Amino acid sequence: MSELESKEFWKVKKRVLTSYLIVLGFGGFLVTYIVENDRPTRIASVFKVNDVTKDWVKAPGSSFGSSHSRNTKEKMTSLEESNTSPDAYVDTQKNRLHLINNICLNKTLLKSSSLVRPKFRRVYFTTKYNFSFCKVPKIGSTFWTQVFQVLESNRGNYGEIFGRKRAEVHGTSDRLPGNVKDTSIPLIIPTRNPFSRLYSAFVDKSYLRLFPSINGVVRKLVSKTTEKRDLCLNDVSFSEFLEHVVVSARRRMTFNEHWAPVYSVCTPCDKNVTFIVKQESFATDVENALRHFWVNEDEIKVLKSVLHDHRIETSLPGIIRTVYLRTKPIRKCFTAEIMVKRIWTSFQIQGYVSNKVHFPAQNFTKSRDYENTEFVVKVLMETIMRSPLTSEESRSQRQQALAHAYKDINDTILTDIKKIYALDFKAFNYSETKPS
Ligand SMILES: *[C@@H]1O[C@H](CO)[C@@H](O)[C@H](O)[C@H]1NC(C)=O
Ligand SMILES: *[C@@H]1O[C@H](CO)[C@@H](O)[C@H](O)[C@H]1NC(C)=O
Ligand SMILES: *[C@@H]1O[C@H](CO)[C@@H](O)[C@H](O)[C@H]1NC(C)=O
Ligand SMILES: *[C@@H]1O[C@H](CO)[C@@H](O)[C@H](O)[C@H]1NC(C)=O
Ligand SMILES: *[C@@H]1O[C@H](CO)[C@@H](O)[C@H](O)[C@H]1NC(C)=O
Ligand SMILES: *[C@@H]1O[C@H](CO)[C@@H](O)[C@H](O)[C@H]1NC(C)=O
Numbered sequence: 001m002s003e004l005e006s007k008e009f010w011k012v013k014k015r016v017l018t019s020y021l022i023v024l025g026f027g028g029f030l031v032t033y034i035v036e037n038d039r040p041t042r043i044a045s046v047f048k049v050n051d052v053t054k055d056w057v058k059a060p061g062s063s064f065g066s067s068h069s070r071n072t073k074e075k076m077t078s079l080e081e082s083n084t085s086p087d088a089y090v091d092t093q094k095n096r097l098h099l100i101n102n103i104c105l106n107k108t109l110l111k112s113s114s115l116v117r118p119k120f121r122r123v124y125f126t127t128k129y130n131f132s133f134c135k136v137p138k139i140g141s142t143f144w145t146q147v148f149q150v151l152e153s154n155r156g157n158y159g160e161i162f163g164r165k166r167a168e169v170h171g172t173s174d175r176l177p178g179n180v181k182d183t184s185i186p187l188i189i190p191t192r193n194p195f196s197r198l199y200s201a202f203v204d205k206s207y208l209r210l211f212p213s214i215n216g217v218v219r220k221l222v223s224k225t226t227e228k229r230d231l232c233l234n235d236v237s238f239s240e241f242l243e244h245v246v247v248s249a250r251r252r253m254t255f256n257e258h259w260a261p262v263y264s265v266c267t268p269c270d271k272n273v274t275f276i277v278k279q280e281s282f283a284t285d286v287e288n289a290l291r292h293f294w295v296n297e298d299e300i301k302v303l304k305s306v307l308h309d310h311r312i313e314t315s316l317p318g319i320i321r322t323v324y325l326r327t328k329p330i331r332k333c334f335t336a337e338i339m340v341k342r343i344w345t346s347f348q349i350q351g352y353v354s355n356k357v358h359f360p361a362q363n364f365t366k367s368r369d370y371e372n373t374e375f376v377v378k379v380l381m382e383t384i385m386r387s388p389l390t391s392e393e394s395r396s397q398r399q400q401a402l403a404h405a406y407k408d409i410n411d412t413i414l415t416d417i418k419k420i421y422a423l424d425f426k427a428f429n430y431s432e433t434k435p436s
Pocket of ligand 3: 186
């Protein structure tokens with residue numbers, strides 16, 4: 001962890017402890033346990049501010065993701081958007097689990113796969129329903145934190161959990177009960193197409209500079225032409241980012257959990273995996289997972305309203321504010337103007353606004369306008385809400401952006417990436433064909 005990141009980390013830890021006290025204060029008894037690096041920890045979930053909104057809005061192809069791409073024009077139904085019959089759905093899950101079991105039995109495959117080590121492993125556990133969840137950043141992890149908060153709180157306190165500003169309710173802390181390490185406990189695993197996960201990690205952490213130190217690390221590792229601590233590198237390419245992933249794997253360095261293979265984070269072959277939730281069918285899978293574990297209807301209802309809160313008009317302002325906050329220390333070289341324009345581009349990449357809508361440059365008459373967060377929120381949201389995309393347009397634009405990102409990635413790098421993520425591709429049935 002870089003200095004900057006670790007500073008942030010401690011800041012967040014402090015904040016988490018504070019929210020713990022607040023949470024206890026209103027009587028909610030939260031027991032969301034966590035295993036971090038396989039060691040018990042008193043901090044249940046350490047969320048950086050951006051997690052709160054960002055992970056949420058990255059659901060390419062999922063009914064959940066597309067629903068908030070739809071803006072206010074179309075009503076969002078989130079969890080109810082299941083178009084498969086219950087029986088067909090049971091088969092879908094069975095097939096997914098069957099595939100993992102086969103992979104786990106294939107010793108040749110497991111042996112030949114190079115395994116990377118992630119920096120963090122986090123598992124949530126609910127005493128009430130006796131199941132656990134493997135937390136993987138960039139795959140709806142913020143939502144799952146909220147799920148566990150709801151499941152473990154006393155009924156009636158939900159309003160307070162979610163009425164509070166999201167960034168303040170990061171989680172809770174408690175001692176880890178021994179049985180969380182019990183590998184027989186049913187486990188839910190989230191998955192996402194590795195190509196899309198890697199690109200999304202790049203856009204967030206490198207392009208939007210949410211990890212201010214990552215670009216120096218990447219450039220140093222890939223071309224050795226820079227100082228690792230150089231915080232002023234704005235233009236690291238996606239190709240360089242992927243190459244850094246390849247080099248890190250070759251040197252057996254630990255992987256940041258934002259792009260560590262899901263397989264390495266969750267080690268499904270050592271666990272009792274009972275449910276797979278795919279980012280690509282998020283809302284449907286979440287609903288079925290909750291019902292599978294007999295979560296009570298009141299709680300499901302509350303969680304639906306949580307999903308509802310993450311529509312485009314409520315989630316994007318949070319993202320904008322988060323990018324401002326997180327990049328403040330590097331504002332000298334990552335100017336507000338560059339930042340705002342990149343936020344705009346990232347919204348197009350994620351299918352929130354049409355590629356055809358121009359950046360509203362006419363609204364920024366003074367360069368100081370870019371520094372005014374709330375003004376930027378107003379201008380961008382006004383522009384975005386004026387030309388909403390349909391969910392199909394949004395999906396297709398996301399796919400286009402992904403294809404474009406991979407277009408010029410050379411085959412050597414691509415082959416290495418496929419090797420590193422081989423178990424994710426195979427165990428979770430994602431196509432290894434380059435996005436097009
Ligand atoms: C893998 O996905 C394809 C479609 O992408 C599907 O046809 C196939 O049945 C899936 N395989 C398994 C084992 O789930
Ligand atoms: C194990 O995986 C390898 C590589 O994917 C495959 O070629 C082989 O057929 C698999 N073996 C079994 C028994 O499924
Ligand atoms: C996995 O969990 C299920 C409950 O969903 C339980 O019935 C089963 O015995 C567990 N399997 C193992 C191998 O512990
Ligand atoms: C939780 O589930 C595991 C695996 O199915 C089981 O062995 C254990 O007894 C359960 N615990 C409780 C409290 O129900
Ligand atoms: C941005 O500019 C458009 C016209 O160019 C104008 O209608 C709109 O009110 C401006 N928005 C703000 C927040 O100033
Ligand atoms: C792909 O990129 C790597 C790293 O930059 C380079 O070593 C290799 O020669 C390139 N391969 C091709 C086919 O361009």
